[in-house]
Amino acid sequence: MPASTLDFSGGNLSLSRPGKAASLRAWDAADELLLTEAVARITPSEMQRVLVVDDQFGALTLGLSAFGPDVVADSAVLPVALVDNARRNPELPPPVAVRSWLNPPEGPYHAIVLRIPRHSDYLAWLLRWVNGVLADDGLLLAGGMIKHLPDRSVDVFAQAVQTEEVCPARKKARVIVCRPGTASLTDWSGAWxxxxxxxxxxxxxxxxxxxxxxxxxxxxxxxxxxxxxxxxxxxxxxxxxxxxxxxxxxxxxxxxxxxxxxxxxxxxxxxxxxxxxxxxxxxxxxxxxxxxxxxxxxxxxxxxxxxxxxxxxxxxxxxxxxxxxxxxxxxxxxxxxxxxxxxxxxxxxxxxxxxxxxxxxxxxxxxxxxxxxxxxxxx
Structure with a gap:
């Protein structure tokens, strides 16, 4: 499948979307904005642990390869897409194996980069899970396309985490900068x-x-x-x-x-x-x-x-x-x-x-x- 090039402040990536028409890209403006904000706000260090949550086709994982991120995703599409797109960018270090919610990673993480899902209940679940693995002074960068943000997303963030900054929209995408809150999954009735x-x-x-x-x-x-x-x-x-x-x-x-x-x-x-x-x-x-x-x-x-x-x-x-x-x-x-x-x-x-x-x-x-x-x- 023909690839498209994602240019961001940290470099560029050649990316392909598996099983799709060439007209559909393997990344969007939310990936681009998340990468730009992450590169500006996270300092690479052997002591810093970085986690990518729900990357779609590898743009976030490969774009943040300098940080050696761990990766967790709900979709089984990502592991296959990531292997394919890693081959398209051989100059980058190979990514780690993708975990899922069947075997999630353990914290603490100093920074988490998260794609905002389309459904508010899943977003609420993710933010509460993030609170359990994010370091006390850790940073959460959550981003998505504005038209795909779930209903009540402002309230969902307010109920779970501390919103520090809402970045200016770019190309119809938005990134929200957060610190951990106290809400957890153990006392949340919406999990099941x-x-x-x-x-x-x-x-x-x-x-x-x-x-x-x-x-x-x-x-x-x-x-x-x-x-x-x-x-x-x-x-x-x-x-x-x-x-x-x-x-x-x-x-x-x-x-x-x-x-x-x-x-x-x-x-x-x-x-x-x-x-x-x-x-x-x-x-x-x-x-x-x-x-x-x-x-x-x-x-x-x-x-x-x-x-x-x-x-x-x-x-x-x-x-x-x-x-x-x-x-x-x-x-x-x-x-x-x-x-x-x-x-x-x-x-x-x-x-x-x-x-x-x-x-x-x-x-x-x-x-x-x-x-x-x-x-x-x-x-």
Whole structure:
């Protein structure tokens, strides 16, 4: 994929965004402004520990390579993108391995550089986590594109940290300079939220970065009866994949119908994987399951009799079917010859047409004004 060049006060980087059109850059003005402020405010020192939180494609990690930063990110996209972009900038020291919320780093850190997420609950969670690992006199630089800042972000910062300075906006991006506050995750009631699943006594919970964590979304509500019906005819031990699993509600519904199946849960979000793990341990502690933090289906995952999918249709500020198309291509490689891919998606994205480029048999199982349930197979 062609690369673009990010110029900032500390140098320049050649960066590429994996799996995207050349017109979409691997960095934005928020990355540029965060790097500029970090270079101006953080003094490189062997005694200083620096942490980058939720870098997107490696711009922050590579741009701050002189500080030898640790890195933690919710998305499984970053480790792959970082390796690729590190190769494009061989003059820089190699970055450290990326951690996730499944294995977060430990403080104290003297400086933390953080991309502000789009959702206020996740921002509140991050700021409280930061308070637990930031040194008493540590510096937090939080930045994002103004149009993507979450609702009530001013209040969220005020409730968690000490805002020292709001930097002037540049190129529609903003950086906020903070010092640690006293708010913590241990006494915060917003860390876990959930709901009871219809037709069962099952309750699912999720961390803030997880889609639809407070109520069952209407697409999944339409999807679940078809999931139960489809897995009911499988043989004991058949392998089922809940792809882009979120809190795991789809795979949990399958286990509610057939606990003798072998379920794999996979999601690009580590908070989603952690949420699915928690729900599984409480509802089905003896079931044959595994949970994977991955961007799609791992090449060595083997084949499945059922792949269950409610595909994301947005990635950051980019909306469309690009994620679903990549997952369809992977599903084609990992669906058994007699298997079925079941999916629910927004009607306006025309998934019935795109699925036919990967599978010879596609049929509609259900629909409402907003969503459609489709089944794809080889025969």
């Amino acid at each position: 939220k959930g709901y009871a699943l219809d037709r069962s006594e099952l309750t699912v919970q999720a961390l803030p970065a997880v889609f639809a964590r407070e109520k069952l979304d209407i697409g999944t509500r339409l999807f679940l009866p078809h999931v139960r019906e489809s897995v009911s005819v499988l043989s004991a031990g058949d392998r089922v994949l809940d792809l882009a699993c979120g809190n795991g509600v789809v795979g949990l519904a399958a286990l509610t119908e057939r606990e003798d199946l072998e379920l794999t849960f996979s999601d690009v979000s580590s908070q989603a994987v952690a949420s699915a793990q928690r729900n599984l341990s409480e509802a089905f502690p003896s079931a044959r399951v595994q949970c994977l933090h991955a961007d799609g289906i791992d090449a060595g995952a083997g084949q499945f009799e059922r792949i269950l999918l409610n595909p994301p249709f947005h990635e950051g500020g980019v909306v469309g079917d690009h994620i679903a198309l990549r997952l369809f291509a992977q599903a084609k490689k990992h669906l058994s010859p007699t298997g079925r891919l079941l999916m629910v998606g927004n009607r306006h994205l025309g998934y019935h047409r795109s699925l036919r480029t990967f599978f010879p048999v596609v049929r509609q199982l259900d629909a409402n004004p907003k969503f459609v349930v489709l089944e794809a197979a080889f025969r």
